Amino acid sequence: MGYTPREERKARLAEAVWEIVLEQGISAVSVRTVAARAGVAVGSLRHLFPTQSELLEFSAELMVERATERVSALVPGADPVEYVLAVISELLPLTPETRREFELNMALIAETPGNPGLARARDDAHARLLDLFIRLAGFLRGEEPSGEGPRHDGRRLLALCDGLGLHLLHQPADADTGWAVVLIREELDRIRGAERVR
Amino acid sequence: MGYTPREERKARLAEAVWEIVLEQGISAVSVRTVAARAGVAVGSLRHLFPTQSELLEFSAELMVERATERVSALVPGADPVEYVLAVISELLPLTPETRREFELNMALIAETPGNPGLARARDDAHARLLDLFIRLAGFLRGEEPSGEGPRHDGRRLLALCDGLGLHLLHQPADADTGWAVVLIREELDRIRGAERVR
DNA sequence: TTGAGGCTAGCACGAGTGTACTAGGATGGC
DNA sequence: GCCATCCTAGTACACTCGTGCTAGCCTCAA
Numbered sequence: 001m002g003y004t005p006r007e008e009r010k011a012r013l014a015e016a017v018w019e020i021v022l023e024q025g026i027s028a029v030s031v032r033t034v035a036a037r038a039g040v041a042v043g044s045l046r047h048l049f050p051t052q053s054e055l056l057e058f059s060a061e062l063m064v065e066r067a068t069e070r071v072s073a074l075v076p077g078a079d080p081v082e083y084v085l086a087v088i089s090e091l092l093p094l095t096p097e098t099r100r101e102f103e104l105n106m107a108l109i110a111e112t113p114g115n116p117g118l119a120r121a122r123d124d125a126h127a128r129l130l131d132l133f134i135r136l137a138g139f140l141r142g143e144e145p146s147g148e149g150p151r152h153d154g155r156r157l158l159a160l161c162d163g164l165g166l167h168l169l170h171q172p173a174d175a176d177t178g179w180a181v182v183l184i185r186e187e188l189d190r191i192r193g194a195e196r197v198r
Numbered sequence: 199m200g201y202t203p204r205e206e207r208k209a210r211l212a213e214a215v216w217e218i219v220l221e222q223g224i225s226a227v228s229v230r231t232v233a234a235r236a237g238v239a240v241g242s243l244r245h246l247f248p249t250q251s252e253l254l255e256f257s258a259e260l261m262v263e264r265a266t267e268r269v270s271a272l273v274p275g276a277d278p279v280e281y282v283l284a285v286i287s288e289l290l291p292l293t294p295e296t297r298r299e300f301e302l303n304m305a306l307i308a309e310t311p312g313n314p315g316l317a318r319a320r321d322d323a324h325a326r327l328l329d330l331f332i333r334l335a336g337f338l339r340g341e342e343p344s345g346e347g348p349r350h351d352g353r354r355l356l357a358l359c360d361g362l363g364l365h366l367l368h369q370p371a372d373a374d375t376g377w378a379v380v381l382i383r384e385e386l387d388r389i390r391g392a393e394r395v396r
Numbered sequence: 397t398t399g400a401g402g403c404t405a406g407c408a409c410g411a412g413t414g415t416a417c418t419a420g421g422a423t424g425g426c
Numbered sequence: 427g428c429c430a431t432c433c434t435a436g437t438a439c440a441c442t443c444g445t446g447c448t449a450g451c452c453t454c455a456a
Contacts, residue, residue, distance in 0.1 A: 023311055028312055030414080042415095044435070046416090051414085110307070113222055113301075122368070160354070163362070163363075170321060238404080242403070245402085249445085250445095398456085400455090404449105404450085404452090415440095417438080420435085424429105425431100
């Protein structure tokens with residue numbers, strides 16, 4: 001909705017970056033491979049992204065933006081646990097699409113030492129994610145997210161999810177993922193039933 | 199103890215790989231940068247590692263080996279929780295050394311699409327880690343590791359640790375890490391106190 | 397002392413890299 | 427119509443890449 005042609009072209013390049021990272025590793029990303037993958041000339045790519053760093057950073061930010069949009073599209077229903085589970089399901093590598101996203105995230109994290117801009121994007125994404133999970137924990141507990149309880153539970157929930165995400169990456173893309181969802185649901189029930197005093 | 203000169207030289211090259219990955223990202227790893235870092239000629243490096251893949255795989259395997267040695271050196275004491283916590287502390291990025299190791303692990307995972315040998319090393323390391331955590335959970339529960347309880351708890355414990363590791367990476371190397379240890383300890387107490395029937 | 401083999405150093409090659417630059421095509425406002 | 431602007435396509439440069447190769451060093455057994 002309302003994207004300029006320029007933004008759409010940039011998004012297409014960013015998607016080419018994603019594909020190459022996932023298929024050949026981050027070391028295979030170059031202006032030429034990306035341009036060829038997107039079907040444009042190197043000069044065109046460089047018109048949109050003067051340097052390689054900008055291309056990588058844009059790719060990372062677009063990924064975060066897409067994920068944020070998906071999560072924002074969800075609305076709480078009658079059951080709080082189901083809502084939170086739906087949110088988390090959008091962020092875990094359960095489907096081929098989210099799996100791509102998670103793998104990409106790992107790869108970009110790995111490249112941060114050589115690219116300060118990527119480190120910034122990574123830290124920003126993590127801060128937003130932590131904030132989201134603390135709010136989710138507060139929602140489950142029926143408390144304000146500013147309290148110590150939601151903060152504690154949100155942190156642990158996020159750690160559990162990130163760790164499970166890593167594990168899911170270690171199994172084939174078409175393998176069963178139900179066990180991970182079971183673990184998450186248990187954790188959500190636990191947060192919901194936690195005593196209000198710590 | 200008992201390392202051949204050849205193995206020591208290979209280890210030195212592998213350490214140069216680590217340093218470059220951590221300082222400049224995995225994309226900066228090349229036979230030339232690694233050789234220069236280790237203070238040897240490219241030809242010497244290639245005598246030890248005919249291909250670049252072998253160099254990367256050896257670096258990954260050496261990292262796993264070093265970690266395994268550290269963990270194996272620990273012996274259970276009077277308090278099971280303290281022992282398990284000590285083991286986990288060796289694997290989480292709590293100190294500069296283990297932080298390096300964790301970061302390196304992430305970077306190598308990110309490069310697996312372009313290097314099947316790395317993928318094998320990664321899957322092997324993960325399998326051994328999962329096995330270790332299931333045994334730790336069994337140890338805490340006082341059960342055989344083959345049961346469903348230790349399997350379930352071990353999986354969750356490993357996920358929590360991996361996720362916490364990721365989070366620790368997102369904060370400065372010299373920031374406080376106590377909160378992560380607190381979360382782990384709570385989880386260990388919880389496993390130890392879990393009912394034996396599920 | 398001699399000689400063999402592990403090892404080092406360095407060059408050469410073709411391919412791939414990021415970036416700079418220019419010439420021309422498309423497009424949209426006037 | 428015109429023309430400015432955005433954009434594309436392609437070339438060129440200096441550099442790095444992985445790898446193959448050779449000539450010589452060092453070390454140690456015979």
